[in-house]
Structures are given as C-alpha cells and as structure tokens.
Amino acid sequence: MSLEASLTAQARTLKAAGRLDEALDLYRRAVQAAPASGAAEHNLAANLGNAELYAEAAQAASRAIAKGHDAPETRLVRARAYEGVGDLAAAEADYRAALRQRPAYVEALSGLAHLTWVASADVDAALSVLPSELSPPIAMIRAKLLTGASRLDEAYAAVAPLAQAMPREPAAQVEAARLATPVDPVKAVAHAERAFALAPHDLSIACVLAETLLAAGEAARAARLAEAVSAKVPDDQGVLALLATAWRLTGDPRCAELSDYGTMVGAYDIAPPDGWPDLGAYLADLALSLNRLHAGRAPPLGQSVRHGTQTKQSLLRSDDPTIRAFFQAIDAPIRAHLAKLGQGAHPTRRRNRGDYRIAGAWSVNLKSGGFHTDHVHPEGWLSSAFYVALPPVMDGDERDGWLRFGKPGLPTRPALAPEHWLCPAPGRLALFPSWMWHGTEPFEGDGRRLTIAFDIVPG
Numbered sequence: 001m002s003l004e005a006s007l008t009a010q011a012r013t014l015k016a017a018g019r020l021d022e023a024l025d026l027y028r029r030a031v032q033a034a035p036a037s038g039a040a041e042h043n044l045a046a047n048l049g050n051a052e053l054y055a056e057a058a059q060a061a062s063r064a065i066a067k068g069h070d071a072p073e074t075r076l077v078r079a080r081a082y083e084g085v086g087d088l089a090a091a092e093a094d095y096r097a098a099l100r101q102r103p104a105y106v107e108a109l110s111g112l113a114h115l116t117w118v119a120s121a122d123v124d125a126a127l128s129v130l131p132s133e134l135s136p137p138i139a140m141i142r143a144k145l146l147t148g149a150s151r152l153d154e155a156y157a158a159v160a161p162l163a164q165a166m167p168r169e170p171a172a173q174v175e176a177a178r179l180a181t182p183v184d185p186v187k188a189v190a191h192a193e194r195a196f197a198l199a200p201h202d203l204s205i206a207c208v209l210a211e212t213l214l215a216a217g218e219a220a221r222a223a224r225l226a227e228a229v230s231a232k233v234p235d236d237q238g239v240l241a242l243l244a245t246a247w248r249l250t251g252d253p254r255c256a257e258l259s260d261y262g263t264m265v266g267a268y269d270i271a272p273p274d275g276w277p278d279l280g281a282y283l284a285d286l287a288l289s290l291n292r293l294h295a296g297r298a299p300p301l302g303q304s305v306r307h308g309t310q311t312k313q314s315l316l317r318s319d320d321p322t323i324r325a326f327f328q329a330i331d332a333p334i335r336a337h338l339a340k341l342g343q344g345a346h347p348t349r350r351r352n353r354g355d356y357r358i359a360g361a362w363s364v365n366l367k368s369g370g371f372h373t374d375h376v377h378p379e380g381w382l383s384s385a386f387y388v389a390l391p392p393v394m395d396g397d398e399r400d401g402w403l404r405f406g407k408p409g410l411p412t413r414p415a416l417a418p419e420h421w422l423c424p425a426p427g428r429l430a431l432f433p434s435w436m437w438h439g440t441e442p443f444e445g446d447g448r449r450l451t452i453a454f455d456i457v458p459g
Helices: 003-016 020-033 038-050 054-066 072-085 088-101 106-120 123-127 136-148 152-165 170-180 185-198 203-215 219-232 237-250 254-259 279-291 321-329 331-341
Strands: 266-269 305-310 356-372 382-389 403-405 420-422 428-433 438-440 449-458
Touching: 003 020, 003 038, 020 038, 038 054, 038 072, 054 072, 072 088, 072 106, 088 106, 106 123, 106 136, 123 136, 136 152, 136 170, 152 170, 170 185, 170 203, 185 203, 203 219, 203 237, 219 237, 237 254, 266 331, 279 321, 279 356, 279 382, 279 449, 321 331, 331 356, 331 428
Parallel strands: none
Antiparallel strands: 266 428, 305 356, 356 438, 356 449, 382 428, 382 449, 403 420, 403 438
C-alpha cells in the first residue's frame, strides 16, 4: 500500500470516529505524499467542506481539477464550497458543469435547485432545474422546495403517488405523513400508522406518528407514544418538545414543570469585548462583518427563516477578529445561565455539569415581513439568540420581532398559542433549552433584524 493510500485509510477511520480535525491533518499529509494526485486533493477538498472550511475546500478542489481529476463529484464539492463562501455564480457554474458530465446526478440537481432558490427566492425557477419525471429522489427535492415556499398542498402532492406506489416502504410513508400533517391530518395519521406497523421499533417513526396524532386531535395517544420513546432516549430534544406539547394539550401538570420559562429562559446583556470602547462600537463592527457573509435572497431550505437570509458557514470557523471576539464576550453570560439553571432531575438541569461547548453558530438577517417559524434545535442542549442590530419598529411595545416560546411548530388540534415572550435589544443574549418551541413575531418596517444563533452542548 502506498503512503497516500495508508494515510487516506487512517483519515477515514478518524473521520468515522468523529475526529474530523485529526482526519484533515492526514488528508493534508496524503496530498504532500502524492503531490501529483488529483484524487488526494479531492479527498482533502471534500473533507474540508465537511468541516465548513469552504475557502480551503474550493482551493483544494481547484487543484484537483488542475491535476486532471475533473470528475462530477469534484465539481460538486467545489460548488458547495463556493456556495459556502457566498460566490453563488461560481457555485452555479460548477453545479452545471457536474450535470453536463452526468445529467442525472441527483446531488448536483438538488444543489443547483437549492442554489437557484437561495439566489432568487423564486421556487418556480428552482423547480425548473429539475427533470420532469418524478423518481423518488426528484420527488423529495420538489417537495422540499415547495415546502420552503409554503406551497404545502403541492408538496404533499409531489410525494403522495410514491407512498401509494410503495405501500411497504416505511421511508415513503414517513415522508408522506410529514407533508400531509399540515394539509390533511387524517391522511397523515394513516401514512404514519402504516410506517409504524412496518417498523414498530423505529423510534423516529414513532415520533412522526405522535406528530400526526397531535394534528388530528389525539393528544392522549400522542403523549403515550412520546413517553415511551422518551424513556429510551431521555435527552432527545425533539421528543421533549413532543412531550411538552402533548402534556399541554392533555392538561398534564408535568408540562408547567418542564417548561418553567422563568428559570429555563434567560436574557443577558453582554459587555463589549477587549479592544472596543463601548458596546455600540462593537455591535457596529460585528454587523459589518456579518453582513459580508449574507449572500442570496432566500434562506436555506429546511430552516426556520422566512423573508431573510442565513449564513452557510459556521461562525466558529471564522478568522474575522470581530466575530471571534463574540465568543469571548458570551462566555460570562453562558456561565451565569448555567449557574442559574443549577442541577436536578429536570431534563435540562440533569445534563448541567457547569461547563459547555458551542456546537454550531450562524447568523440570520431578516427583512420587513421576516420571522422565524416555531421550531426546536434537535442537536443542541441549550440554544440562543443574540441581537446585533434591530429595526426601529422593535422599540415599541407591540412585540414586533420579539422572541416567543411555547407555540408548537407543528399543527395541533386545538391550536396552541405562545406562552412566553422575550424582548430583543442590541447586545442582548437569550438562552433557553434546545427542546423548547421558539419562533419570532413578524415585523414590518425599515431596517434589518440581524442576529447570531448558536447551540450549546454540555462540556
């Protein structure tokens, strides 16, 4: 085995173990060991992209192509990297190059359709990228685009024929159930029950069934399912959200103890980081740095953002000193919140060891009419909203643009209203459990609502 092959094999082992930074070191060494190898450059580029080091990924992919490794997979890697750094025109060129080489390349079709949506906010333009035949992968892409554009009936119609044609395929039934839930809860329950009968031990399918039952007004049955799943995965944030919703609908007193907004939600005004004379000066510089990262006209699909944009690259990977200073400025408020939470049997408190790690960070820029749909963060433990700049309308008392809690991000019968609100202010950090339903009230008027969000896991 060559040195390049040996290093690559070791890197793959480390990557599979979740040790991505160590794997990247070995991929770099593989390139050094075989400087003429386009394949080695491609492997490095792909894994730099996985690490959200998009600028380096684009450079490595370019070197791979220059060394003769001009495969559709490499064009895809570079397209995603260009998209990550905000060069949407270059990303589009590479997606199209990949499709010229392989016209039925599903990943490139999905990438180009998604990019078209982000760049234009025109779902019909994004749909026009896709072939007319509705194979399962293409149907799923169409449904995701239509969902992002809030054309929910059409999204369900895109996958319903697949579910009918594949009655013994749980994945098809699950997707149909999810898309039918806001459109026709009775059909959604039927799809979910079929999937659950096919795979009764699949916890994720049990959760989908619980969601459909909440929409159909069967909260007691949904609660029993969620309780059974929670007993097996007690730290699953999505399951905790289902529990809170089902308990609230059934009047279970455990709901109030679980939600406890007074303790679980915190608001902290940060101090200016070292190097800035005051908070206003720091926030002005931070807004300039963040605005440079916002490209396109629409948010990524599958996110909570409506009428705004969201950064693609994690802010944790930024080398901008102003952005890096942010993570220093929030350390004291986070530790104060951990102390406020304390420890105990509560699902959030029991994981509190007094330390933390930030698992992901991004920025959102909302324009007039913008808001976040109600959602949870399944990969987090604690989540956040930090306010960098706000439109003038948020100075009033009408809750325009305020952060809200308790309104489920899925249909319920009866519908549930928000239970708690937090008033934003420039320099203010909101912290709350990742399982807690949260969204924002829309706002109308001049100016932008510029924020940073991040997830925390126990340290």
